Amino acid sequence: MLRPQDTSTRERKPLGGLWSFRLDAAGDGRRDQWFAAPLADAREMAVPASYNDIIPGAESRDHVGDAWYETTAVVPRGWAGQRIVLRFDSATHAAVVWVDGVEVMAHSGGYTPFEADITSLVEPGQKVRITAVVNNELTFETVPPGIINDTPEGRRQVYFHDFYNFAGLHRQVWLYATPTTYVGDITVVTDIDGADGVVDYAVDVAGDGTAEVRVRLLDADGTEVATGAGASGQLRVPNAHLWAPGDGYLYTAVVELVDGVEVVDSYEQTVGIRTVKVDGAKFLINGEPFYFTGFGRHEDTPVRGKGHDDAFLVHDFDLMNWIGANSFRTSHYPYAEEVYDYADRQGIVVIDETTAVGLNLGLMGGVFGGIKLETFSPDTLGQVAQDAHRQVIRELIERDKNHPCVVMWSIANEPESHTDASEQYFRPLFELARELDPSRPVGFVNVMMSPHGGCKVADMSDVLMLNRYYGWYVDHSDLGNAERNWRKEMDGWASENKPIIITEYGADTIAGMHSVNGDPWSEEYQRDYLEMNHRVFDDYEQVVGEHVWNFADFRTSNAIFRVGGNKKGIFTQDRKPKAAAHLLRERWTNLGR
Numbered sequence: 001m002l003r004p005q006d007t008s009t010r011e012r013k014p015l016g017g018l019w020s021f022r023l024d025a026a027g028d029g030r031r032d033q034w035f036a037a038p039l040a041d042a043r044e045m046a047v048p049a050s051y052n053d054i055i056p057g058a059e060s061r062d063h064v065g066d067a068w069y070e071t072t073a074v075v076p077r078g079w080a081g082q083r084i085v086l087r088f089d090s091a092t093h094a095a096v097v098w099v100d101g102v103e104v105m106a107h108s109g110g111y112t113p114f115e116a117d118i119t120s121l122v123e124p125g126q127k128v129r130i131t132a133v134v135n136n137e138l139t140f141e142t143v144p145p146g147i148i149n150d151t152p153e154g155r156r157q158v159y160f161h162d163f164y165n166f167a168g169l170h171r172q173v174w175l176y177a178t179p180t181t182y183v184g185d186i187t188v189v190t191d192i193d194g195a196d197g198v199v200d201y202a203v204d205v206a207g208d209g210t211a212e213v214r215v216r217l218l219d220a221d222g223t224e225v226a227t228g229a230g231a232s233g234q235l236r237v238p239n240a241h242l243w244a245p246g247d248g249y250l251y252t253a254v255v256e257l258v259d260g261v262e263v264v265d266s267y268e269q270t271v272g273i274r275t276v277k278v279d280g281a282k283f284l285i286n287g288e289p290f291y292f293t294g295f296g297r298h299e300d301t302p303v304r305g306k307g308h309d310d311a312f313l314v315h316d317f318d319l320m321n322w323i324g325a326n327s328f329r330t331s332h333y334p335y336a337e338e339v340y341d342y343a344d345r346q347g348i349v350v351i352d353e354t355t356a357v358g359l360n361l362g363l364m365g366g367v368f369g370g371i372k373l374e375t376f377s378p379d380t381l382g383q384v385a386q387d388a389h390r391q392v393i394r395e396l397i398e399r400d401k402n403h404p405c406v407v408m409w410s411i412a413n414e415p416e417s418h419t420d421a422s423e424q425y426f427r428p429l430f431e432l433a434r435e436l437d438p439s440r441p442v443g444f445v446n447v448m449m450s451p452h453g454g455c456k457v458a459d460m461s462d463v464l465m466l467n468r469y470y471g472w473y474v475d476h477s478d479l480g481n482a483e484r485n486w487r488k489e490m491d492g493w494a495s496e497n498k499p500i501i502i503t504e505y506g507a508d509t510i511a512g513m514h515s516v517n518g519d520p521w522s523e524e525y526q527r528d529y530l531e532m533n534h535r536v537f538d539d540y541e542q543v544v545g546e547h548v549w550n551f552a553d554f555r556t557s558n559a560i561f562r563v564g565g566n567k568k569g570i571f572t573q574d575r576k577p578k579a580a581a582h583l584l585r586e587r588w589t590n591l592g593r
């Protein structure tokens with residue numbers, strides 16, 4: 001799905017700001033048609049932002065159910081005769097949207113965009129009322145899953161993943177206009193042939209007219225380097241400047257629909273020319289072995305929760321650059337599109353993950369609720385959940401397929417993967433991802449409870465992505481045993497002749513807590529823990545990457561093993577470095593592999 005753009009034929013209007021807002025735990029609004037008139041008894045709420053931490057008190061923190069958002073906007077006068085679209089970059093986790101009381105769309109899945117053509121409902125120059133009901137419930141029909149319990153104090157959400165269930169309108173909302181014949185979609189796939197860059201493109205022409213497709217590829221200085229004609233084709237760029245880690249060089253494909261001499265629509269698609277390939281135990285970018293350094297991250301900032309924030313975006317990338325990180329994983333959901341655009345320009349490599357986290361009820365049910373449930377069954381994660389999982393794979397790939405920064409799809413984090421049921425659940429999902437995008441490796445992130453020899457899904461993965469906590473969740477405070485056990489397990493995985501990325505390793509650390517004995521939770525222990533892990537990684541050439549868990553401390557639900565959230569950050573939630581940041585900087589800026 002193409003992002004809205006301002007071009008010679010297109011215009012967009014961001015609707016972020018303060019919206020009317022009302023929590024509706026009782027679920028009265030849908031029945032009483034709150035969308036039919038201006039929202040009564042509303043307060044104001046920032047968009048984009050999670051609402052949870054903005055309003056003090058347990059009512060918004062523990063809210064389960066609907067939250068209503070409403071704004072008004074004037075449709076620009078100049079949009080007469082255009083196709084007018086309303087787009088939400090995301091709504092967490094599900095939404096229904098009305099324009100002047102008329103339902104225009106519904107969407108499930110909290111981290112991907114959705115839009116509706118509202119041309120017939122609006123009058124350019126006039127004001128419209130936009131109402132959205134955003135629901136944050138997680139059940140066995142959603143990905144991620146959850147359970148809602150009735151209690152005398154109200155409904156309570158339980159979930160099986162380790163980050164706070166922030167909700168709301170986390171990203172921008174747009175009104176935008178395109179011509180009535182328009183570029184519906186663009187797909188670019190790049191290759192390298194000697195010194196030439198090769199760009200295969202395909203353009204969907206949508207709408208009511210017919211038009212010819214013309215493509216002009218410009219280099220970063222705006223000089224035309226190749227042209228194409230027709231809805232699909234191939235462009236060759238002699239002596240191409242490749243996109244590479246640390247060198248976010250981008251060409252721009254100006255895609256035009258032309259009718260005679262008239263340019264009917266114009267869209268600018270950035271293109272990074274690069275290849276990604278797995279060869280034995282190597283991960284190759286542009287044919288060169290690549291070693292991932294960086295983090296699993298979260299969209300999580302004080303007050304805003306998961307709301308996108310450009311200041312934190314730029315600051316976080318500057319911190320990653322400072323520390324020598326060349327990559328990160330979008331654990332555990334698709335991030336805001338601004339993040340990928342910026343990563344493209346910064347030459348930062350991204351492992352792009354779906355929302356499939358917490359699909360491990362044996363493990364997490366035990367920890368979280370004392371109940372042990374079968375993960376994949378008709379009563380728990382069955383057909384409906386698998387369909388939701390399919391949908392998020394599809395929407396992720398459709399949204400992010402053109403980003404050179406994205407080098408791999410991660411279709412799940414730490415699911416159950418040691419049972420026959422998990423094998424059956426995942427096989428068609430891997431097939432789907434490969435069918436949607438044959439150009440990138442596909443993988444999933446393996447959990448410690450599914451060690452080498454016991455995992456039935458690892459075979460389907462192009463790359464082995466392992467989350468391991470030797471020295472934290474096992475062999476706690478005993479780094480000697482931790483190292484021995486880690487090496488023993490690694491020997492097994494290393495025999496697979498596949499690249500291995502350690503997608504998580506980390507130790508909870510309270511910033512400012514110190515210990516001459518290297519006690520756990522101290523800044524010293526985090527350093528010792530990381531050093532032990534690095535000794536292990538450096539002895540295995542099959543290890544092609546290390547992503548520390550986590551870039552920054554982040555909010556979680558309350559639990560006896562969480563003190564004000566997850567403290568495995570190398571930076572605090574407000575981005576102050578712990579001692580380990582300096583250790584990583586020293587290692588990653590000098591790493592010769």
Ligand code: BDP
Pocket residue numbers: 161162163332413414467504549566568
């Ligand atoms: C892993 C999860 C991650 C958690 C982390 C932890 O993938 O989401 O936050 O462990 O416990 O199981 O810190």
